[in-house]
Amino acid sequence: MPKLRTAATIAIAGLLLGTGHARAAGPETVAGPSKEPACFVPWAEQTKFFRYPAKKGPYRIALANGFIGNTWRIQMIKTAKAYAEQPTVKADLKEFKVVSTGEDIAAQIAAVNNFIDSGYDAVVIDAQNPTAFKSVVKRANAAGVVLVAFDNTLDGDEAINVNVDQKGLGEYWGRWLVKNVPNGGSILEVRGVAGTSVDTDRHNGIQEVLKASGKPFQTVEVVGKWDDGTAQKVAADAIAVHKHFDGMTAQGGSTGMVRAFMDAHQPFVPAGAETENGFRKLCAAHAGDGLKCASGGTGPAQVAVAVKTAIAALKGEIVPQSVKLPLAHVEDPGFKDGENFFAQQTDNFFVGNSFPTCGINFTAQEIMGQSEANQ
Numbered sequence: 001m002p003k004l005r006t007a008a009t010i011a012i013a014g015l016l017l018g019t020g021h022a023r024a025a026g027p028e029t030v031a032g033p034s035k036e037p038a039c040f041v042p043w044a045e046q047t048k049f050f051r052y053p054a055k056k057g058p059y060r061i062a063l064a065n066g067f068i069g070n071t072w073r074i075q076m077i078k079t080a081k082a083y084a085e086q087p088t089v090k091a092d093l094k095e096f097k098v099v100s101t102g103e104d105i106a107a108q109i110a111a112v113n114n115f116i117d118s119g120y121d122a123v124v125i126d127a128q129n130p131t132a133f134k135s136v137v138k139r140a141n142a143a144g145v146v147l148v149a150f151d152n153t154l155d156g157d158e159a160i161n162v163n164v165d166q167k168g169l170g171e172y173w174g175r176w177l178v179k180n181v182p183n184g185g186s187i188l189e190v191r192g193v194a195g196t197s198v199d200t201d202r203h204n205g206i207q208e209v210l211k212a213s214g215k216p217f218q219t220v221e222v223v224g225k226w227d228d229g230t231a232q233k234v235a236a237d238a239i240a241v242h243k244h245f246d247g248m249t250a251q252g253g254s255t256g257m258v259r260a261f262m263d264a265h266q267p268f269v270p271a272g273a274e275t276e277n278g279f280r281k282l283c284a285a286h287a288g289d290g291l292k293c294a295s296g297g298t299g300p301a302q303v304a305v306a307v308k309t310a311i312a313a314l315k316g317e318i319v320p321q322s323v324k325l326p327l328a329h330v331e332d333p334g335f336k337d338g339e340n341f342f343a344q345q346t347d348n349f350f351v352g353n354s355f356p357t358c359g360i361n362f363t364a365q366e367i368m369g370q371s372e373a374n375q
Contacts, residue, residue: 026141026158027052027313035317039358040309043161043322050160052146054316058094059121061310063303066108066128066152067193068100068372070227071276071348072252076126076151076300078370079353082362083304085370092311095120098375103193105129112136115145122146122310124303130155130197146313150306152196160313162306162323164298166198169327170205170251173272176294176331177210177217177247180270184215185246188238190224190231192251202251220245226252228278228348235260245269254279255347258291268292275299275328278347284335295340296329299352304360328352 027050034040034049042049063080067073077098083089084096097115101107105128115123116139123140127133127149137159140147146160153161177187189206192199203221210217222238224231231253239245239260247270250257254271255278261268268291273279275297283293302325313319328351330340337343341351345364354361 027146030318032318032320034319035312036358039305039355040312040319041324041357042320043324048157048321049318050313050321051316051318052313053144055121055314057092057314059092059311059314060095060097060119061093061122061124061307062097062099062115062120063307064108064111064115064123064125065098065100066105066126067103067196067225069102070225070230070252072226072300072350073100073126074372075350075367076303077372078367079300079362080124080303080307081370081375082366083301083307083360089307089311100372100374101128103128105132109133109136112147113139116140116143120145121314122148124148124150124306124310125154126150126303127152127154127197129195133159146310148306148310148313150302152198157321160309160319160321160323162302162309162325164302164325164327166201167205169296170202170207171209172205172296172327172329173202173249173294174206174209176272177206177249177270178213178215180292181217181247182215184213184217186242186244187217187219188235188242188245188248188257189219189221190235190248190250190253190257191221192224192226194223199251206249224250224253224257226274228253228256228276230256232256232260232263236264239264239266247271249273250279252276254295255282258282272296275351276347277341277345277349277351280330280335280341280351281343281347283332284337284341287332287335292332293335294329294331295335296327297350297352298325298327299350299354301353301355301360301362304362305355305358308358308360325355326357
């Protein structure tokens, strides 16, 4: 791939696009539904539908990831590669390129621009910032490149977004805490990666539900970056300072959060958190010790839906501009080994890697046999 362009070059390109030197064509807006309405579910009734000019395959598709330093992102990269190796998908792919650029937004923008300049047919992106890619979207549309954002999506309606209701997930955890801490109290909130849309949406969902309850909740926020090790450290620091919490919630790094309470010999408190296998194992093992849990989220397999969406768009099929994925959750006392957690599997594994309505279902072995390295 050509050398990444500098931030200055990117800025100049963005200015040129904004002043009319290149006009974004974009997809055609058409009437729905899509060819696979059970999979490509529009986000809302007013969601518009796109149709791109059909291209002859096989296709060159790139995955431009940002942050890579946690289990979810690593598993997501491995899942993308596993999906690309499935025979029916592989037949549509001439090349599947994966790049992770870290937390540097300019580097991620440069990577996407390079894929556009290098003639890739589609770019799938887990965006480091929802508002920073406006000029990139215009460049992609002008070049006829299908751009699909998932997980951390993009503001605006000129590119395709694939996601769960992240704010709704925060609201779900918030409702669990209100139900199980009925008199209010002190809540430990372990947040994700600062500046991302997922972190902001989940946080807002939690906080709005707690405030709307009318109960005297106070929240102590720490930044766990959706990572078990980081979450365990910052949760331990919070426990050392504040001594007592009445409830806890984590956007990710849920296993580490609970282990911080165990290491500090703190009594278990109600927890609303993500779908890590380790978290669910602890919830099942300590249900009789006061650890009441709600585990909700969507596995990293949503990247497979994003790639599937990109391929459908490249074939000229109608797809929603914003695709809504289902949310998987389980609550105490419903944790069952072999069904919604796996006692023999590693803690560092997100449960819920199937979207049956999209024909997507992965085993742990398929995913973990892949590498998270750039390729």
